[in-house]
Amino acid sequence: MEYWIVGVDHAPNGPIVQVCAAPLDRNKLTAEGHWTLGTFQRFTRWDAINWLRSGHVVFTATRQSNANNTWTIGAQVILTRDQQYITTEANPHPYDNLGNLPRCTC
Numbered sequence: 001m002e003y004w005i006v007g008v009d010h011a012p013n014g015p016i017v018q019v020c021a022a023p024l025d026r027n028k029l030t031a032e033g034h035w036t037l038g039t040f041q042r043f044t045r046w047d048a049i050n051w052l053r054s055g056h057v058v059f060t061a062t063r064q065s066n067a068n069n070t071w072t073i074g075a076q077v078i079l080t081r082d083q084q085y086i087t088t089e090a091n092p093h094p095y096d097n098l099g100n101l102p103r104c105t106c
Contacts, residue, residue, distance in 0.1 A: 001023055001051070001057075002024040002056065002059070003022065004037060004058075004060070005060050006020050006040065006102075007019070007105055008096075008098055015045065015095060016045045019043050019044075019098075023038040034070060049083065049085075057076070059074055059077060060073075062074060062101075081094070086098065
């Protein structure tokens with residue numbers, strides 16, 4: 001399974017608490033030939049950590065402001081070395097870092 005994270009909610013001055021994500025179905029295409037994303041839902045950071053620990057692939061994604069409002073895949077999400085946080089940067093810093101994703105709206 002592959003998930004795309006499109007938004008995050010942080011604790012005040014703290015780690016990510018929730019992510020807004022949807023599963024990607026690479027076996028189902030739209031009429032335009034794009035892959036189909038499932039329904040966006042809020043998940044806890046620990047859900048995302050467990051996806052990664054279970055071998056699922058996770059990416060960030062952003063919506064394009066074009067006629068089709070298509071989604072564009074971003075960076076791959078990985079675990080920090082201590083496996084307690086999610087990040088897109090392979091570095092030793094033990095904190096969440098998913099770039100500049102907007103707040104969850106799902």
